[in-house]
Amino acid sequence: MKKYIAAASVVIALAAGVGVYFGSSATAAPASTFVLLDGSQKSTADLKGKVTLVNFWATSCVTCVGEMPKVIATYDKYKAQGYDTLAVAMSYDPPSYVVNFAETRMLPFKVAIDNTGSVAQAWGDVKLTPTTYLVNKRGEIVKRYVGEPDFAELHKLIEKLLAEA
Numbered sequence: 001m002k003k004y005i006a007a008a009s010v011v012i013a014l015a016a017g018v019g020v021y022f023g024s025s026a027t028a029a030p031a032s033t034f035v036l037l038d039g040s041q042k043s044t045a046d047l048k049g050k051v052t053l054v055n056f057w058a059t060s061c062v063t064c065v066g067e068m069p070k071v072i073a074t075y076d077k078y079k080a081q082g083y084d085t086l087a088v089a090m091s092y093d094p095p096s097y098v099v100n101f102a103e104t105r106m107l108p109f110k111v112a113i114d115n116t117g118s119v120a121q122a123w124g125d126v127k128l129t130p131t132t133y134l135v136n137k138r139g140e141i142v143k144r145y146v147g148e149p150d151f152a153e154l155h156k157l158i159e160k161l162l163a164e165a
Contacts, residue, residue, distance in 0.1 A: 031043070
């Protein structure tokens with residue numbers, strides 16, 4: 001009986017280890033082209049070399065609007081250390097609303113409009129806002145948040161990623 005318990009313990013420990021290994025692995029951010037408010041473009045490849053927050057949001061999303069001052073404060077806190085933010089407005093958001101929001105709130109980071117919904121589709125078929133991804137310097141997604149992130153936890157993760165070579 002003790003042999004079975006010991007064997008079961010080993011199997012459980014190995015399964016847990018495999019789960020931790022695979023559960024924490026980063027995946028490459030999907031190849032995407034972001035059309036910015038000024039008409040210029042940014043691609044997923046442009047994210048490499050910086051820790052980047054990619055935030056899918058909408059002007060009609062109460063949580064998105066509510067978290068935006070924290071997104072701005074996070075950007076301001078870490079931008080000098082190699083951190084960036086890209087806010088991606090959902091396809092159903094009228095472009096004039098997005099432009100107005102970005103201008104009146106003086107968003108300090110790049111804002112893209114996903115007119116066709118193809119970017120949201122590529123990033124895991126994003127439908128709920130806010131959905132936020134944290135991308136490391138190698139262009140890999142290390143964390144996905146649906147809803148407002150725990151900003152204290154997010155800051156710790158940003159600091160860890162910024163410290164990596």
